[in-house]
Amino acid sequence: MKGLVIKNTGSWYLVKTDDEQFVECKIKGNFRLKGIRSTNPISVGDRVKIILNQEGTAFISEIEDRKNYIIRRASNLSKQSHILGANLDQSMLVVTVNYPETSTTFIDRFLASAEAYGVPTKLVFNKIDAYDEDEIRYMDSLITLYSYIGYPCLQVSALTGEGIEPLKKELAGKITLFSGHSGVGKSTLINAILPNQDIKTGEISSYHNKGMHTTTFSEMFPVEEGGYIIDTPGIKGFGTFDMEEEEVSHYFREIFKTSANCKYNNCTHRSEPDCAVRKAVEEHFISESRYISYLSMLEDKEEGKYRSAH
Ligand SMILES: Nc1nc2c(ncn2[C@@H]2O[C@H](COP(=O)(O)OP(=O)(O)OP(=O)(O)O)[C@@H](O)[C@H]2O)c(=O)[nH]1
Numbered sequence: 001m002k003g004l005v006i007k008n009t010g011s012w013y014l015v016k017t018d019d020e021q022f023v024e025c026k027i028k029g030n031f032r033l034k035g036i037r038s039t040n041p042i043s044v045g046d047r048v049k050i051i052l053n054q055e056g057t058a059f060i061s062e063i064e065d066r067k068n069y070i071i072r073r074a075s076n077l078s079k080q081s082h083i084l085g086a087n088l089d090q091s092m093l094v095v096t097v098n099y100p101e102t103s104t105t106f107i108d109r110f111l112a113s114a115e116a117y118g119v120p121t122k123l124v125f126n127k128i129d130a131y132d133e134d135e136i137r138y139m140d141s142l143i144t145l146y147s148y149i150g151y152p153c154l155q156v157s158a159l160t161g162e163g164i165e166p167l168k169k170e171l172a173g174k175i176t177l178f179s180g181h182s183g184v185g186k187s188t189l190i191n192a193i194l195p196n197q198d199i200k201t202g203e204i205s206s207y208h209n210k211g212m213h214t215t216t217f218s219e220m221f222p223v224e225e226g227g228y229i230i231d232t233p234g235i236k237g238f239g240t241f242d243m244e245e246e247e248v249s250h251y252f253r254e255i256f257k258t259s260a261n262c263k264y265n266n267c268t269h270r271s272e273p274d275c276a277v278r279k280a281v282e283e284h285f286i287s288e289s290r291y292i293s294y295l296s297m298l299e300d301k302e303e304g305k306y307r308s309a310h
């Protein structure tokens with residue numbers, strides 16, 4: 001029997017089978033991922049094969065190859081990783097241009113790591129009920145920028161319900177990870193999306209327990225239209241990972257495209273001669289804010305090197 005892992009408590013997994021049964025399962029066998037030491041070999045979002053036993057218990061016996069997964073270190077000092085979710089169809093980054101302001105650097109770093117993990121991302125601009133003219137103009141300019149690069153943008157108000165229906169349509173039949181700065185209204189938004197709000201509010205708020213992210217517990221919440229939401233308040237982005245300097249630009253779509261015309265194919269677009277990216281920034285074909293975010297990610301890499309050398 002096959003199914004989808006929708007909850008992981010650390011000691012057992014809840015699997016929704018393809019014939020719509022919910023079965024509590026334990027693991028049988030070795031599911032270690034190559035090259036990763038993980039605290040949880042199986043994660044929500046995994047497609048698995050299960051074996052039902054006569055006593056009514058069940059085992060997960062096989063796991064299907066993942067199309068993607070997101071991980072983070074189990075703790076700061078740990079070498080072990082924790083898989084937060086697998087087979088994500090998309091992620092929604094909830095942002096606000098005010099109350100609080102989400103910086104473009106934050107957005108761009110998030111988008112870059114989502115690219116690296118192979119997770120398509122959409123931007124959800126929340127709190128549109130609260131913006132004045134200037135803020136709306138600024139939001140519109142961001143929407144123009146990001147849509148042009150290839151990131152679809154939605155506008156919602158979790159408070160008034162505006163834009164919630166179109167957002168729900170985007171979730172239908174998909175596994176979606178929700179992320180965002182603290183205070184952007186992610187919980188309010190998820191409560192507006194999920195059916196049976198009263199029940200779900202309690203479940204979700206338990207996620208906000210600060211100690212939560214040190215445990216292996218995670219859960220996907222079904223949405224009415226047939227799809228799931230993963231809410232991981234502990235993660236602000238997808239985390240950092242090892243990449244070469246040249247690689248950083250691969251995760252900025254428009255910079256990557258333009259870099260084909262740089263003189264050097266390992267150009268980092270800082271001070272090399274005949275750099276097509278710098279030229280495009282000067283000529284406003286590439287946004288300065290995106291370029292600044294790109295440079296800030298390169299700087300992080302340098303700091304990392306400095307630290308590791310000591
Ligand atoms: N005006 C307005 N306020 C909103 C909207 N959505 C949420 N808020 C308010 O923003 C504040 C933060 O909302 P939360 O849902 O707790 O934000 P969060 O992103 O989940 O924050 P954390 O729990 O810290 O991660 C609350 O006071 C909400 O009432 C919105 O669409 N419009």
Ligand SMILES: [Zn+2]
Nearest residue numbers: 262267269275
């Ligand atoms: Zn260049």
